Amino acid sequence: MINIEMIKDLTDAFGPSGFEEEVVKVIAKHSMDMDIANDAMNNVYVRLDGAVKDILTDTSARNGRKKPVILLDAHTDECGFMVQCIHENGMLSMVTLGGIDLTNIPAHTVWIRTRDGRKVRGITTSRPVHFMTDKDKSAPLDIQGIFIDVGASSKKEVQELGIRVGDPAVPDVAFSYEEDRELLFGKAFDNRMGCACILHTMYALKELHEELAVDVVGGFAAQEEVGTRGASVTAAQVQPDLAIVFEGSPADDFYYGKEKSQGALGNGTQIRCMDVSYITNPAFLDYAHELADKKQIKYQDTVRRGGSTNAGKISLAGRAVPVLVLGIPSRYVHTHYNFAKKEDIENTVKLAVEVIRNLDADRIKKLLHQNLI
Ligand SMILES: [Zn+2]
Structure with a gap:
């Protein structure tokens, strides 16, 4: 049914x-x-x-x-994200759309949709553990310290992908269904x-x-x-x-x-x-x-x-x-x-x-x- x-x-x-x-x-x-x-x-x-x-x-x-x-x-x-700023090093700042706990954002992948409808995959990232001081490790996350990385090295490269400030993004997850357990994932x-x-x-x-x-x-x-x-x-x-x-x-x-x-x-x-x-x-x-x-x-x-x-x-x-x-x-x-x-x-x-x-x-x-x- x-x-x-x-x-x-x-x-x-x-x-x-x-x-x-x-x-x-x-x-x-x-x-x-x-x-x-x-x-x-x-x-x-x-x-x-x-x-x-x-x-x-x-x-x-x-x-x-x-x-x-x-x-x-x-x-x-x-719930999703919006590109807030494109930095000179090619990283993107974002804001959240809806109530997402910040600890759930880093180390996942997202799709950014450009104005012409293309989708670009990005990794959500915060300061890598290798570059953290002890103080960094105990500090709470801040949305301004979380970025989307689309694998680019400059603002120009990001813009060439068609990404602009204001573009929306969502988690990158594909639906699957496990018939035996009647379990839906997505x-x-x-x-x-x-x-x-x-x-x-x-x-x-x-x-x-x-x-x-x-x-x-x-x-x-x-x-x-x-x-x-x-x-x-x-x-x-x-x-x-x-x-x-x-x-x-x-x-x-x-x-x-x-x-x-x-x-x-x-x-x-x-x-x-x-x-x-x-x-x-x-x-x-x-x-x-x-x-x-x-x-x-x-x-x-x-x-x-x-x-x-x-x-x-x-x-x-x-x-x-x-x-x-x-x-x-x-x-x-x-x-x-x-x-x-x-x-x-x-x-x-x-x-x-x-x-x-x-x-x-x-x-x-x-x-x-x-x-x-
Ligand atoms: Zn709801």
């Missing part, structure tokens, strides 16, 4: 915050015959039933809607896993769309890693009544024991109860639990001490929008290399599909008003 080739296409795509064009193209390639559109900041909209343009309008169109709209959200961008699982979940959920609902009580719209949002920016636009454009946010969210089982872990590989979809940006609507949470139990879909409840998702923006879009946040536990997100399990993707999609299929007028009313008054 899970399309591994599509996940390969999505995770291998070059797409740091603000430069998501390749991801947009991959989504278009895998959107089958659903209607699709993009905007000026690389947000992408896909609609299960009908034309996207009919949904992306102002409030006057909202009144004409036949069904409440559910937005399926995932962000398309990944980069950008945060959040190409979420993108894959939107597409799979929409594929699964395709034949049923006429019976659904809701109009299903996929919103692939740019620039999440730099402050959930794309979702401000997608939420304003779609004006959803309900939403599901998919995230390749941090696995924690490699440093928490079994008892404390809330993001173990192979333990199912993570139903997020809260994080810094959003406290999950309790009626939506109850509904998700009820269905997961009934349909025997594996899940793990997650209360995050930190972190935030597009749910923070979507839940506040114009009026209170109940949002369900589902995570695919992914190891080492915001670093070069990630692991995830196929069954966790399957369980995430299954739950999303059941949530949408089982919505009816009563349930929607309950989610929107909690039957309080």
